Amino acid sequence: MTADYYIKTTKDLLLEAPVLNISGFDKAWQNIGKLRNNGLELGLNASLINRKDLQWTFQANFSMNKSKVLELGQNGAPIYLPVSFMSGNAGQQAVILREGGSIGEIYGYVTEGVYGANDFYSDGTPKKGVAVAGVGEKPGFMKYKDVKEDGAITSEDRQVIGNTMPDFYGAFGTMLSYKGFDLNIGFQYSYGNDVYNANYIQTARFDGLADYNQMDFYKNRWTLDNPTSTQYADMSFGTMSSAFVEDASFLRLKTVRLTYTFPSRWLEKTHVIRGLKVYIAGDNLYTFTKYSGYDPEIHTAQGAGSMTGVLTSGFDYGAFPLARTFSIGANFEF
Structure with a gap:
């Protein structure tokens, strides 16, 4: 077993920060950032059974990292990062970097259900105490x-x-060997990360049915005939809101591989083949998750302009999911 704990402070990070418009630009690259990362990494390799014809091993790793923005310059003013899938002010301020905060913070409005018929007068104006935009x-x-x-x-x-x-995140797996057979099973996991399901900006906006396909929960939306529903029927397009933030924790059956190694005595008669292995394998077989999209593990970034995409990951807007694959093969040694 191995265990590592680290604390690392990095200063003079290169960030594109706002500047006075008198310069002719609204942003400029500056060495102003200071960031602290601290975390824990664990590794385990275990031999559970070790006999002549039977071996069983287990491997696992665990990682957790906490980041904290210590300094941003500009008198501590936050820096907002844009995303490419959304225009307007919301798209320009989808991610926030702020002193005391961490990397990866999504910025927007908190959704609080839907407006009801009792929130408005007959002429459509909101009643006293009902906040609207x-x-x-x-x-x-x-x-x-x-x-x-x-x-x-x-x-x-x-x-x-x-x-x-x-x-935290990591992986674990096991290998079982019996005579010529080897079975490898591997899992991958991640816990506590959010994904902004930006696909819903098109498929769950509900105000453009003539132009876009819609999610099936449109059928359960609020209507005069369904006044107790908490499913919105319309929304302000182009607004970052918590309605589309989802828990993207997952456990993935990453790989299963069964291999058979032919005994050398079977191959001696060929006088040509010295070794032979055949295998069947499957990758990305199943993912246990509550995320409603195709894949909770987003491999693309939605950065806009010259901002780095590393800081704008975790936005699912047409991200292609990992493919489930099956393969068979043979390995010859001459």
């Missing part, structure tokens, strides 16, 4: 939390609504 809210419209409690939904009500970095 003034973007055409009506019964069934997605409702956001009035964080500032000032009676209106504004950009000041945005906050951190998720984090794309996992609490």
Whole structure:
């Protein structure tokens, strides 16, 4: 067993930070960042059975990392990172870097159910105490939390609504050998990371049915005939909200491989083949997850402009899932 604990502080990170417009630009690259990472890494290799014809081994690893932004320069003002799939102010401020925060923080509005018929007067204006943003809210419209409690939904009500970095992750597997047979089984896991399911921006916006396919939960949306439903019927397009932030924790059956090695005495008569192995294998066989998208492990970044994509990972917008594959083969040694 191995165990490693680390604390690392990195300073003078290269970040694209806002600058005064008098320079002719709104951003400039500067060495202003200071970041601390601390974490734990564990490794285990175990020989459970070790006999002449039977061997059984087990391997596992575990990693966890916590990041904290210590300095950003610019008098501590936060830096907002854009994503390419969304335009407007929300798209320009989808991810936040802030002093005291961590890498991977998603920034937006907190969803609080839907507006009901009792939230508006007959002329469509909101009743006293009902906070709106003034973007055409009506019964069934997605409702956001009035964080500032000032009676209106504004950009000041945005906050951190998720984090794309996992609490911990790793893998484990086992190998069982009996005479000429070898069975390898491997699992991969991640826990605590969020994914922003940006596919729903098109398939669950519900206000453009003539142009887009829609998710099937549209049938359960709020209507006058279904007034107790908590499923929104309409939303403000182009708004980052917690409605599309999902837990992307998963356990994946990564690989299963069965190999048979022919005894050398069987091959001696050929006078040509010195060794022969045949195998059958499957990869990415099944993923246990609550994530509603195709794959909770997002391998693409949605960075926009010159901002690095490393800081804007965890956004699922048309990301191609890992393929489930099956293969058979043979290995000859002459």
